[in-house]
Amino acid sequence: MKLVVTGGAGFIGSNFIKYILEKYPDYKILNIDKLTYAGNLENLKEVEFNSNYKFLKKDICDLDIEDFIDNYDVIINFAAESHVDRAIYQPDIFLKTDIFGTFNLLEVSRKKNIRFIQISTDEVYGSIEEGSFDEKAPLNPSNPYSSSKAGADLLVLAYFKTYRISVNVIRSCNNYGPHQYPEKFIPLMITNALEDKKLPIYGDGLYKREWIFVLDNCKAIDVILHKGKDGEIYNVSSEFSITNIEVAQKILKLLGKKEDLIEFVKDRPGHDRRYSIKCEKIKKLGWASEIDFETGLGLTIKWYIENKKWWQKIKENKQFLSHYKKTYKK
Numbered sequence: 614m615k616l617v618v619t620g621g622a623g624f625i626g627s628n629f630i631k632y633i634l635e636k637y638p639d640y641k642i643l644n645i646d647k648l649t650y651a652g653n654l655e656n657l658k659e660v661e662f663n664s665n666y667k668f669l670k671k672d673i674c675d676l677d678i679e680d681f682i683d684n685y686d687v688i689i690n691f692a693a694e695s696h697v698d699r700a701i702y703q704p705d706i707f708l709k710t711d712i713f714g715t716f717n718l719l720e721v722s723r724k725k726n727i728r729f730i731q732i733s734t735d736e737v738y739g740s741i742e743e744g745s746f747d748e749k750a751p752l753n754p755s756n757p758y759s760s761s762k763a764g765a766d767l768l769v770l771a772y773f774k775t776y777r778i779s780v781n782v783i784r785s786c787n788n789y790g791p792h793q794y795p796e797k798f799i800p801l802m803i804t805n806a807l808e809d810k811k812l813p814i815y816g817d818g819l820y821k822r823e824w825i826f827v828l829d830n831c832k833a834i835d836v837i838l839h840k841g842k843d844g845e846i847y848n849v850s851s852e853f854s855i856t857n858i859e860v861a862q863k864i865l866k867l868l869g870k871k872e873d874l875i876e877f878v879k880d881r882p883g884h885d886r887r888y889s890i891k892c893e894k895i896k897k898l899g900w901a902s903e904i905d906f907e908t909g910l911g912l913t914i915k916w917y918i919e920n921k922k923w924w925q926k927i928k929e930n931k932q933f934l935s936h937y938k939k940t941y942k943k
């Protein structure tokens with residue numbers, strides 16, 4: 614199989630590329646990535662010289678992108694602006710990449726008859742006080758990131774209905790694991806704790822998320838790639854949920870640090886209280902989450918301890934956003 618993976622230099626995309634090249638030694642992957650602040654070719658060092666892997670530095674919004682995509686079976690679109698805090702102070706780039714970029718790739722799919730898999734998020738459903746959303750739930754996003762992703766999902770599904778191109782939409786809960794950019798919640802907590810810096814927690818810290826170890830999500834995408842039913846949306850979650858404050862406390866405990874490193878900061882506007890999704894559809898395809906939160910968190914902490922140079926270089930960069938409080942401009 615020949616795959617185009619967009620955004621493959623980021624967190625989930627790079628884990629996915631390495632997983633696929635190892636599992637299917639005859640598959641070929643073209644990774645198209647603009648290398649924004651979040652893209653990092655160091656994430657792909659292990660496959661850099663693999664003859665089945667190619668890298669193209671390119672923006673998914675470039676109108677000539679179709680000239681670079683010939684004879685591929687599937688486009689898997691991971692490329693996105695993905696950080697909610699950044700979406701609050703710079704929404705335009707989210708609309709551009711997440712909506713227009715997806716549209717631009719859908720056009721390539723349409724013209725060249727290539728199957729399209731959109732990597733989306735549980736955030737498109739918005740907050741739910743109790744219970745969980747299945748794939749039929751209406752979309753109710755709360756911020757420019759989740760609304761851009763929702764817009765992209767709707768376009769993908771419209772291309773299925775209008776042009777009959779083959780599509781899937783995959784909506785996963787929060788991922789964590791190696792190579793996640795340290796602005797995101799879990800790596801921010803781990804790396805700040807390792808540096809004895811404060812751990813910023815929004816509001817009262819009782820915001821609840823479901824967390825999946827990135828490898829489990831890569832396996833889910835693999836299952837959908839091979840067994841997904843055309844035109845279908847699939848939710849992907851471990852169904853394990855925990856509050857932000859509890860995650861921070863667990864990390865501090867595992868690192869032997871004191872809880873007084875926790876600092877409550879002014880809340881993020883439009884902050885969804887709780888996300889939760891049902892995953893019966895993907896379970897019917899034979900997928901199940903394998904790595905529990907304690908194990909996954911332990912593996913993640915170990916990776917950040919062993920790869921200090923990777924994240925210290927990122928945190929020293931001017932583009933690094935330590936948290937919303939310092940950066941939001943009216």
Ligand SMILES: NC(=O)c1ccc[n+]([C@@H]2O[C@H](COP(=O)([O-])OP(=O)(O)OC[C@H]3O[C@@H](n4cnc5c(N)ncnc54)[C@H](O)[C@@H]3O)[C@@H](O)[C@H]2O)c1
Binds near residue numbers: 652
């Ligand atoms: N991380 C999560 O918890 C999570 C959960 C659910 C869904 N998702 C979705 O999964 C996908 C990947 O997320 P991630 O956490 O790996 O993100 P990331 O921010 O780590 O990586 C995004 C990648 O996309 C690239 N990119 C950004 N704009 C681009 C453009 N215009 N053209 C080409 N490349 C571009 C970046 O350089 C980077 O390599 C995103 O679509 C995100 O919405 C993420």
